[in-house]
Structure formats: C-alpha cells, structure tokens
Amino acid sequence: MLRTHTCGELNKEHIGQTVSLCGWVAKIRDHGGGKFIDLRDRYGITQIVIDSTSPAAAMESVQPVRPEWVIKVVGEVKTRPAGQDNPKIVTGEIELHVTQLEVLNPCVTPPFVPNQKDLPNEDLRLKHRYLDLRRESMQETLVLRSRIIKAMRDYSAKHDFIDVETPILGRSTPEGARDYLVPSRVHNGQFYALPQSPQIYKQIMMVAGYDRYVQVARCFRDEDLRADRQPEFTQLDMEMSFVDSDDVIGIIDGMMQELAKDILGIDVQLPLPRITYDDAMTRFGHDAPDMRFGVEIIDLTDIAKKTDFRVFRSVADSGNFVRAIVAPGGQAKYSRRGIDELTKFVQENFGAKGLAWFRVEEDGTLNSTIAKNFETSELAEIASKTEAKPGDLVLIIADTWETSCKALYALRKRIGIDLELYDPKEMHFSWVVEFPMFEHDAEGDRWNAMHHPFTAPLESDLELLKTDPSKTRAQAYDLIINGYEAGGGTIRIHDSGVQQQVFGLLGLDEQSAQERFGFLLDALKYGAPPHGGIALGIDRVVMLFGGLENIRDCIAFPKTQKATDMMTEAPNIVEATQLTELGIELAQKDDDE
RNA sequence: GGCGCUGUAGCUCAAUUGGUUAGAGUCCCGGACUGUCGAUCCGGAGGUUGCGGGUUCGAUUCCCGUCAGCGUCGCCA
Numbered sequence: 001m002l003r004t005h006t007c008g009e010l011n012k013e014h015i016g017q018t019v020s021l022c023g024w025v026a027k028i029r030d031h032g033g034g035k036f037i038d039l040r041d042r043y044g045i046t047q048i049v050i051d052s053t054s055p056a057a058a059m060e061s062v063q064p065v066r067p068e069w070v071i072k073v074v075g076e077v078k079t080r081p082a083g084q085d086n087p088k089i090v091t092g093e094i095e096l097h098v099t100q101l102e103v104l105n106p107c108v109t110p111p112f113v114p115n116q117k118d119l120p121n122e123d124l125r126l127k128h129r130y131l132d133l134r135r136e137s138m139q140e141t142l143v144l145r146s147r148i149i150k151a152m153r154d155y156s157a158k159h160d161f162i163d164v165e166t167p168i169l170g171r172s173t174p175e176g177a178r179d180y181l182v183p184s185r186v187h188n189g190q191f192y193a194l195p196q197s198p199q200i201y202k203q204i205m206m207v208a209g210y211d212r213y214v215q216v217a218r219c220f221r222d223e224d225l226r227a228d229r230q231p232e233f234t235q236l237d238m239e240m241s242f243v244d245s246d247d248v249i250g251i252i253d254g255m256m257q258e259l260a261k262d263i264l265g266i267d268v269q270l271p272l273p274r275i276t277y278d279d280a281m282t283r284f285g286h287d288a289p290d291m292r293f294g295v296e297i298i299d300l301t302d303i304a305k306k307t308d309f310r311v312f313r314s315v316a317d318s319g320n321f322v323r324a325i326v327a328p329g330g331q332a333k334y335s336r337r338g339i340d341e342l343t344k345f346v347q348e349n350f351g352a353k354g355l356a357w358f359r360v361e362e363d364g365t366l367n368s369t370i371a372k373n374f375e376t377s378e379l380a381e382i383a384s385k386t387e388a389k390p391g392d393l394v395l396i397i398a399d400t401w402e403t404s405c406k407a408l409y410a411l412r413k414r415i416g417i418d419l420e421l422y423d424p425k426e427m428h429f430s431w432v433v434e435f436p437m438f439e440h441d442a443e444g445d446r447w448n449a450m451h452h453p454f455t456a457p458l459e460s461d462l463e464l465l466k467t468d469p470s471k472t473r474a475q476a477y478d479l480i481i482n483g484y485e486a487g488g489g490t491i492r493i494h495d496s497g498v499q500q501q502v503f504g505l506l507g508l509d510e511q512s513a514q515e516r517f518g519f520l521l522d523a524l525k526y527g528a529p530p531h532g533g534i535a536l537g538i539d540r541v542v543m544l545f546g547g548l549e550n551i552r553d554c555i556a557f558p559k560t561q562k563a564t565d566m567m568t569e570a571p572n573i574v575e576a577t578q579l580t581e582l583g584i585e586l587a588q589k590d591d592d593e
Numbered sequence: 594g595g596c597g598c599u600g601u602a603g604c605u606c607a608a609u610u611g612g613u614u615a616g617a618g619u620c621c622c623g624g625a626c627u628g629u630c631g632a633u634c635c636g637g638a639g640g641u642u643g644c645g646g647g648u649u650c651g652a653u654u655c656c657c658g659u660c661a662g663c664g665u666c667g668c669c670a
Contacts, residue, residue: 033627051627067620086630109621111603116619117631118605123662176670196670223669224594348596349666406666439670452670550663561663 002072002104008044010091014077021046021096022072022104024134025065026115035062039073039096040114042139047086047095048073054098061101068107068114068131074100122552126566129557141554144263145542149216151262152236152538155255161214161238166201168194168218173516175452178222180231188583194220197535199452200520202239203492206531207523213239216538225561227550228484228540232559236487236541239533245475245491248534249274249431252479252487256429263545266427274431277473285323285409287432290483292422295415297408298324298386300396309373311356315398322398325408326386327415330393331359334418339393345414346397346407355407356396360388413483425547430480434458437465437472438505446507451476453506454520455490456498456532465498469505479536481544489534494524 003022010019026040034051050062065071075098086092112120114134119125125132132138153163172179172193179193195201198217205213217237225231240248253270260266273291280287283296304312304322312322327334334342339357346352358366358379366379366388374382388394395411397404416422437457438447447469449455455474457465464472475491493499499521503513514521542554552558559565579586 027630027632029629029632031627031629031632032625034629036629036632038630045630047630049628081628084628084630088630092630109603111620113604113620116604118619120604121600121662124604126662177668199670221669224667226669227664229669351666410665449670455670560661562661566662 006043007039007041007046008090010046010077010094010096012079012093015079015094017077018074018099019077019096020072020074021048022070024107025067025069025071026113028065028067036095037062037065039071040134044091045089046091047089048075048098049095050098050101055100058098058101061103062098064106065101065103066107066109068110069103070105070107072102072104073098123560123566126552126558126560129567133556138553141542141546141548142556144546145538145554148259148263148542148545149236149538151259152255152536153214153216155258156212156214156236156238159212159251159254161212162210164202164205164210164213164215166195166198166215166217170195170201173200175449175516180220180222183582183584185582196221197235198237199454200517202237202533203454203520203528203531204523206239206241207526207528209241209529211241213237213533217535222563225559225563228543230539230551230555230559231563233551233555234538236536236538237533238489238535239531241529241531243491243530243532245433245477245532248489248491248532249433249477252534252536256479259541259545260427260429264427268427268429272429272431272479274433274477276434277432277436278434280432281405284412285405285407287435288478288480288483288485289409289432290413290416290422290428291430291480292426292428292482293416295325295328295412295421297404297412298326300324300382300385303378303381303385304398307374307378309370311354311370312398320398320400321404322396323404323408324382324386324394324396325412325415326388327393327395327419328389328421329391329419330395330415331391333415334393342395342411342414346411350403350407350410352397352399352403352407354398355411356398358382358388358394358396360390360392360394362390364390366394426482427544428480428482431477432480433477434473435476435478436470437461437474437502438469440470447505449502449506450474451488451490453502453508453517454492454499455502456493457502462498465501465505475532477534479534481541484540484544485537486540486544487534487536489532491530491532494528494530496521496524499524 004019005021007021007023021039023039023041026038026045029036034049037048038045039048050058073096075096077094078097080093080095110131111124111128112131114131115136169182169192172181172191177196181191181193184190184192197219198215202213215237217235218232219235220232222231253272256272257268257270260268277287280289285297300322301316304316307313316322343355346355356370358368360383361367364383366383371379386394397407435450437450437455439450440447451474455476458473458475461472477489478485479487493502539551539554543551546554548554557565564570
C-alpha cells in the first residue's frame with residue numbers, strides 16, 4: 001500500500017506517528033515561508049504542512065504542485081498550534097508535517113474544481129463526470145446508494161429471497177414502453193430487446209419453484225426523460241409464490257421500516273397507510289399523492305348545479321366537475337398577478353379552461369371578481385364546504401374529471417412548495433392499492449392494461465370482467481414516498497381462463513397472445529403457483545432518502561434529457577462495416593419531412 | 594412532438610430604455626509574505642456574448658431560425 005492511512009482518519013491519537021497519505025490536492029495556501037495543502041480523498045481532508053523545517057527535497061518537490069494533482073506524502077502527525085484547530089473537518093485537530101512528497105500524477109488545469117463555491121452547470125459536470133464525482137455531495141450520494149442496496153439485499157436474504165440474474169438480451173414484446181433494440185449478427189434482420197423489466201423471467205422463476213426471487217435489475221425504456229426518470233434505471237425486482245397482496249406489501253413494509261431506521265434513523269410505524277386508487281384520485285387528483293401535507297380536493301359540483309354562474313353551471317350540468325383546493329394562508333403569497341400566474345400554469349400545461357378563485361376575508365366571507373355571480377348563501381355554502389379560513393385562497397377548477405384531477409394535483413403540489421406546507425426532511429411512506437385493471441384507449445375502441453396483461457383482478461371483481469370491465473379493480477399496489485411512485489407490483493393471474501378473458505378484453509386473440517407471450521403462457525400451464533411481486537425504483541429511493549431533486553445525482557453516469565452520455569458521447573455513429581455485418585442499412589434522412 | 598427557462602472570460606455571474614473600449618469574483622500565470630484553512634497583498638493574461646440570419650446609424654439587449662442543457666405536457670403496460 002502506498003498509504004498507511006486515509007485522509008479522513010488521523011486524529012490526536014496518532015500524534016507522533018510517522019504516516020503516509022495519498023490523495024488529491026484540494027487547496028494550496030502558500031505563505032512564502034511555508035505551504036499548507038488540503039489533501040483530499042473520499043474519506044476526508046487532512047492538512048499537510050511544508051515549511052522551513054521540512055527537508056529541502058520536500059520543498060523542492062512541492063514547488064510545481066497544483067490543485068487536483070495526485071500526491072503521496074510521508075510525515076509526522078503533529079498537534080496544531082494553540083488556536084489553530086479547524087473544527088470544520090474531522091482531522092482538524094492535527095496536521096501532517098511532511099518529510100517526503102512524491103507526485104504520483106499531475107493534473108492538467110481542470111475546468112472546475114470539485115468543491116468550488118458555485119456548482120458548475122450540469123452539462124459541464126456531466127462532461128467531466130470524473131471531476132464532478134470527486135465532489136463531497138456526489139460521493140455521499142453514491143455511498144448512500146451503496147448502503148441502501150446493501151440493506152435491501154440483506155433484508156431480502158434474511159427473508160429467504162434468492163438472487164437470480166436474468167438476461168439483458170431478451171425478446172421484444174411491444175407492450176408498454178418502447179424497447180431498446182439490439183441487432184443480431186448471427187440472425188440478420190432480427191433483434192433482441194433490452195428488458196423493460198425482468199417481469200416474465202421472474203414469473204417463470206416462480207413456475208420453476210424458486211418461491212422467493214430478488215434481483216437488483218437494470219431496466220431500459222426508450223421514452224422521454226424527466227427529473228425522476230432515466231432511460232436506463234435500476235429496480236429492486238422481487239417475486240413471491242403462494243402470496244396475496246397483503247403478503248407482498250408486508251414484506252416491503254418491513255423493508256421500508258428497516259431502511260428508514262438504518263439509513264435515516266427514522267422510526268416508521270407499520271403497517272404503512274393504504275388508500276385506494278379511487279380515493280387517491282378523488283382526494284388528491286393523482287395516483288401518487290404527496291401525503292406529507294393535507295390540502296385535499298373538495299367537490300363543489302353540487303353547489304355549482306344550483307348557481308346562476310354560467311361557467312360553473314354549464315360544467316356541472318354537462319356531467320363534469322367543479323372541484324377546489326384551499327391554499328392555507330394563500331393570500332399572502334399570491335397577489336392578483338400570482339393568481340394570474342397560476343391560471344396560466346393550469347391552462348398551458350393541463351388544458352384547463354380557467355382558474356376560479358375566492359379570497360377569504362377577515363369576516364369569513366368570500367371575495368373575488370366572480371363573487372357577484374353568486375348568492376350570498378351560495379358563497380357561504382362554498383366557504384363552509386371548503387372550510388376555508390380568513391387569509392386562505394380557494395382555487396377552483398371547473399372541467400372534466402381528468403383535467404380537474406391534473407390541474408388540482410399540480411396546483412396542490414405547487415402550493416405545498418410555495419407555502420412550505422411540509423418539512424422537506426420528513427419521509428412519508430404509503431400505498432395506493434386497487435388500481436383499475438384497464439384504462440380506455442383513446443384511439444381504438446378497446447382497453448389497455450393499466451399495469452401489464454398478467455395482472456390479476458380482485459377476486460370480488462371477477463364478475464365485472466364480463467359485465468363492466470371499466471370497473472374491474474386489480475390486485476395492484478404502488479409504494480408512494482413523498483409523492484413519488486417508488487415502486488409498484490401486482491398479483492399475477494395463474495388461472496388460464498381468467499387470463500384468456502383479460503387477453504380478450506385487451507383485444508388479443510389466442511393466436512397473437514401466443515405469438516407474444518407463448519413461452520410464458522406455456523410455462524403457466526406447467527404447474528404455476530399463485531404468485532405476485534413488486535419492483536422498487538432504486539434510483540428514486542436513493543433520491544428520496546438523500547433528499548435530492550433529480551435522479552441524475554443518484555446515478556454515477558446518467559444520461560441527459562436527450563438520452564445522451566455527455567462524457568462518452570454515446571450514442572455514436574458506428575463503422576459502416578459494423579452495420580454491414582449486422583445486415584443493417586440506414587434509411588436516408590428526408591429533410592422535407 | 595408541444596410549451597417554458599437558460600446559454601456573456603476556464604468557472605459562477607453582471608451589463609440601466611438598444612448606445613463609448615462588455616465588467617466583477619474566482620480560476621490561471623508571475624511576484625511578495627512563517628500559521629493559513631473562502632489565506633492576504635501586488636501585477637498580468639484571459640471574450641466569435643452558443644451558432645446562423647434579420648431589424649437598426651448602432652444588438653449581449655429586439656425578431657426569426659438552429660444547437661445544447663434543464664423543467665414540464667404528451668409519452669412512460
């Protein structure tokens with residue numbers, strides 16, 4: 001070893017010892033007569049001193065040293081002069097007086113230094129990721145990620161889960177997200193697909209009798225990115241046999257409790273709260289509500305039906321909805337201009353026709369530019385139903401169910417931030433359960449699977465498959481942390497009759513089902529146990545546990561919004577010979593399109 | 594694909610209503626300094642204002658296009 005210690009471990013107990021350290025030069029403070037150097041590695045920073053008492057050779061070798069050079073120093077650990085301790089670093093009580101200094105490798109002048117005061121723009125950070133990853137906060141996050149994954153694996157192992165690796169090169173099944181395709185050289189014209197999830201393999205593991213499966217699985221989806229979405233991401237993928245929803249939820253409940261305790265030192269009460277999908281949509285307008293704060297949606301459609309205010313009345317009469325949320329103390333935050341801002345926000349992003357609002361005056365009455373359209377009694381009824389208090393702002397969307405959900409959800413999220421309605425450090429775990437089996441396909445006159453086509457309906461809803469599929473609820477459950485979908489799973493269909501029924505509703509005849517999933521359908525005939533599972537988005541869990549705002553900071557080498565890697569410049573144009581070998585010819589790009 | 598924000602020195606930012614030679618801090622280079630830890634002090638270098646076009650006597654500023662990063666809607670079973 002080139003070093004005897006790391007830069008984060010020396011303290012008063014080492015005083016008098018001769019040690020060697022290796023690391024990167026974080027900062028040089030040159031006083032002419034002597035130099036102080038902050039030497040950094042991932043464990044911390046140690047101040048090293050070279051002055052007139054140091055050997056001439058050491059003075060000589062330190063002369064050209066610049067920030068981010070990699071050096072090795074040997075020296076004696078000494079206490080600092082009285083009053084010169086640095087309480088900001090753990091090694092701040094000591095310093096290393098150098099007797100030998102060796103440059104292990106110089107560094108060209110970096111475009112930015114890792115711990116500079118102002119964070120460089122993200123594109124620069126991504127381009128020079130090796131520098132960015134030297135930053136303390138990135139190192140903390142990657143350590144956090146490692147600890148979380150280890151804790152998940154330990155928990156899984158403790159509960160008899162077997163870790164199995166499934167293929168990365170698989171079969172394309174054009175359901176759901178777009179596949180990343182990989183051309184086959186051996187079979188020109190044919191393609192593998194990278195897994196969107198190991199879904200089918202893990203079900204087959206159940207058929208094979210492996211009872212409890214787990215995998216830290218890389219997954220790929222060729223869809224557009226978001227702050228919380230990467231094209232390549234990591235799931236904790238699990239599957240269990242002889243279980244129902246409660247069993248799977250129970251396993252994850254326990255895992256979250258342990259993670260919260262081990263990683264954050266937080267005590268989480270079990271069972272984690274559950275609400276149904278219908279409830280979530282009615283109360284929060286979304287299937288992954290942030291439940292760190294209240295502000296639930298209030299339905300005013302009944303009142304709207306009675307008023308002469310045409311805007312509300314016509315919406316209510318046409319079977320649509322007038323729904324509201326109350327921004328507590330919102331008047332202080334949102335002036336007329338602020339409300340205009342919110343109006344624009346819901347109109348432009350969600351196609352809402354408008355945003356109606358009322359201020360609650362000191363005496364509890366509602367005031368607004370539209371107030372004159374209402375009877376005093378109607379205003380009083382709105383005030384009482386929304387339970388709005390003086391200083392509050394009532395925000396109302398009159399629109400279709402879908403638009404009101406989206407707009408009110410977004411408004412709620414926004415006022416939660418603007419009005420600081422929750423402690424950003426708080427962690428809230430919950431479940432949303434009983435998702436609908438199907439959602440209606442806007443284009444064709446058919447149903448789409450909300451999860452995937454192997455999701456089992458609730459036992460109690462089996463009849464509805466025949467009578468009213470839209471009302472059929474699934475044995476599906478999503479884990480929600482602070483308003484993010486951190487994971488989701490289902491109990492699978494193991495009854496071939498039910499499976500046929502579901503395929504039928506999805507517009508899949510026996511033949512096309514056989515073509516797409518034949519291997520799974522075959523496997524299910526060979527003694528498939530009742531089974532179900534879940535997948536947790538590890539990147540998102542890390543983001544949430546780390547209190548971070550985007551998923552890129554949780555991934556060592558993330559992609560940009562256009563799905564490129566700024567450091568390696570992937571994807572890239574390949575050699576013509578590679579394409580020829582694969583039997584691929586690129587279509588001419590048509591500029592007229 | 595739509596909408597929005599951003600792009601000025603290596604880095605982080607400023608530049609009044611469209612007006613002289615585009616500034617500051619930091620980094621970098623040179624010098625001074627024996628206790629700093631955002632060291633300090635002196636001096637210096639450093640610019641295709643992302644790129645292309647337009648309007649104008651004059652554009653960092655206004656307009657159009659384009660590229661890149663970010664956010665968001667669509668999309669993500």
